[in-house]
Amino acid sequence: MTDHDTLVSVALPVRNGAARLEGAVRSVLAQDHENLQLVISDNASTDATEECCRDLAASDRRITYHRHPRNVGLLNNFVHAGRLARGTFLRWVGDDDRLAPTCVSRSLRVFAEDERLILVTTQVAYTGPDGVTTSGVYDGARLRSDDPVERFGEMLHMLNESHLLIDPLYGLMRRDPVVAIPRRNMLREDEVFAAKLALAGPWGHVPEVLAHRNWKLERIGAVGRRLGVPAWQAHFSSTLEYLEILRWLRDSGLSADQLRRARAAAHRMYARRQRRTAAHRGRKLVRLAAGLAPGARACGR
Known part of the structure; x- marks a missing residue:
């Protein structure tokens, strides 16, 4: 059974995505399912990704930000983002993806059935x-x-x-x-x-x-x-x-x-x-x- 209290985690792995990730973050935070965790795993970015992510995390308590001190590789960062998640359900999202506001809630409805x-x-x-x-x-x-x-x-x-x-x-x-x-x-x-x-x-x-x-x-x-x-x-x-x-x-x-x-x-x-x-x-x-x-x-x- 799932309901509006079910915690859903969205995992966003990123490397050097400062120019594009804010749109993805905003689309996740705009979900009509309220009990949400957004995990951002920064793979040792060398651009302004860290600053952008820390600003976003400071503006919304649903965001968890982790930064690797060195490049751990694309797949390892993808997996790590999922392992940081705490939700009953998990969805990965790319740093330039967009989710419709009902993406999570509509999917949860299918799980409930x-x-x-x-x-x-x-x-x-x-x-x-x-x-x-x-x-x-x-x-x-x-x-x-x-x-x-x-x-x-x-x-x-x-x-x-x-x-x-x-x-x-x-x-x-x-x-x-x-x-x-x-x-x-x-x-x-x-x-x-x-x-x-x-x-x-x-x-x-x-x-x-x-x-x-x-x-x-x-x-x-x-x-x-x-x-x-x-x-x-x-x-x-x-x-x-x-x-x-x-x-x-x-x-x-x-x-x-x-x-x-x-x-x-x-x-x-x-x-x-x-x-x-x-x-x-x-x-x-x-x-x-x-x-x-x-x-x-x-x-x-």
Whole structure:
């Protein structure tokens, strides 16, 4: 059961976000759910983030501010922000995200209707570098299933679909079971964590746009540099993700039949990605060959 007295924590990890985080903070504090804690975890920012955060914390007692004395890495700061939270429920938010005023209360209503749920997602509007805002619609029901493998398979299926459909990392979660899930700093870790969440329990969904995020497509090597992982991982990110998922399945307490089905679902996801990667490389080679052909003739003249 949830009500207006339930403490909800919003965790905001940030590094050098002075120019953009105030809007995110204001949108969190504007929630119509009053019993709220906003945890800001500052990853040793070198701009004016600390001053901005301390001013905000002084203006509102709901804000808890923590500053790391040194850079602990993107994922570690993300996890640390969640561990500082005290609420029954937890939601992460990016330093340039915006939440609709009813985001928390609308999600809590779904939790109140089904006590099995560990996560409630909402539709999210994404704005790209071109200024165009888009959103997807998820209308499936398999993530609410009591069968962990059915939920797991649905999540893996969506990992090969559009990012617009659903984003479990930015939903409202039951804090205790979620922060207890171990995480490993690696490329595609967000997808691995989503798969772990699917195994952990049923999800609910609010088919309304209640959050806004900015989105830009980054090369996987650039993502790796932000995470601080070895450069070679960029060439094997799908394989490493597949192996990490298999390792987690082995330790997830599934029955023999469930484990067999879950491994088959993971293999289907991996095989599909490998086919897609091979097709992409094939098209790239064709374009390269087509581009080199005129030049080769010119050199022969």
